[in-house]
Amino acid sequence: DAGVIQSPRHEVTEMGQEVTLRCKPISGHNSLFWYRQTMMRGLELLIYFNNNVPIDDSGMPEDRFSAKMPNASFSTLKIQPSEPRDSAVYFCASSLLQVGYTFGSGTRLTVV
Amino acid sequence: KNQVEQSPQSLIILEGKNCTLQCNYTVSPFSNLRWYKQDTGRGPVSLTIMTFSENTKSNGRYTATLDADTKQSSLHITASQLSDSASYICVVSEQAGTALIFGKGTTLSVSS
Numbered sequence: 001d002a003g004v005i006q007s008p009r010h011e012v013t014e015m016g017q018e019v020t021l022r023c024k025p026i027s028g029h030n031s032l033f034w035y036r037q038t039m040m041r042g043l044e045l046l047i048y049f050n051n052n053v054p055i056d057d058s059g060m061p062e063d064r065f066s067a068k069m070p071n072a073s074f075s076t077l078k079i080q081p082s083e084p085r086d087s088a089v090y091f092c093a094s095s096l097l098q099v100g101y102t103f104g105s106g107t108r109l110t111v112v
Numbered sequence: 113k114n115q116v117e118q119s120p121q122s123l124i125i126l127e128g129k130n131c132t133l134q135c136n137y138t139v140s141p142f143s144n145l146r147w148y149k150q151d152t153g154r155g156p157v158s159l160t161i162m163t164f165s166e167n168t169k170s171n172g173r174y175t176a177t178l179d180a181d182t183k184q185s186s187l188h189i190t191a192s193q194l195s196d197s198a199s200y201i202c203v204v205s206e207q208a209g210t211a212l213i214f215g216k217g218t219t220l221s222v223s224s
Contacts, residue, residue: 004155033212042216043156043201091155101146101212103155 004104006092012110018080021107024073025094029102034067034077035091037106043091049075082111115139116204116215124221129192133218135185135202143205147176147187150199150217159187159200192222 005024013019025032033048047057049069057067064083069075079086089108095101116137125131137145144163148156160169160176162185168177173190189196202215 043214045212093155101158103157105155106153108153 004092004094004102006090006104006107008107009105010108010110012112013082015083015111016081017111018078019082019086019109019111021077021090021092021109023075023077023092023104025075025092026102027073029094029096030072031095031097032069032075033093033095034075035093037089037091046077046090079109082109084111087111116202116213118200118202118215118218120218121216122219122221124223125192127192127194127222127224130188130190131192131220132189133187133200133202133220135187135215137183137185137202137204137213137215139183139204139206139213141207142180142183143207145176145178145185146203146205146212147174147185148201148203150201152198156201189220192220194222194224196220197222 004026007022031050034046035043036046037043044059046059047067048055052069052072065079067077087110089106091103091106093103119134142164144161146161147159149159150156159171159174162169162178164180175188178185187200199217199219201217203212205212
């Protein structure tokens, strides 16, 4: 298995632009998580899905952030409009009933 | 509020030496505790996972301990190597099926 695949690895965008981050979970995993990591705050959960259904989105900072999981093999995290304070590394992780919890390599987002 | 606190924040040791990282948590109810290693620019990778009934688990030169009564865990690294330089993150799961609660990590630097 190729593991959790995220794209792009790096994204640089101008303030106000829309940003879409993508994640392909491990096949067979039924939970998918989006995290944001910064030096100040460490890893923070943004949202997670069980069986493609959003369960807890209380970590999504604002309405500018939205996430979708249209099927078991794909999820997106969208920021519109982006702001400089959104600059961070965004990780996607997937698991099967809390077993085999695996992270992707992350997307480093820089908003200028 | 459920929290995971790690100490020290950073640590520098000489190659070949041992070290111990600490983790205290207030998460309740408690399902399991994990230690992750995160290399620079990569996603976290699981080292060990322990349920409340386990008090020690090893993975090569890494040994994790857990005291569920005092809500403390430690990660001991034996005969450190340069490749051990990374951030080590303690992660607690509140209960099966929910997301994980992350500590901010300890940054370990191993020098020759």
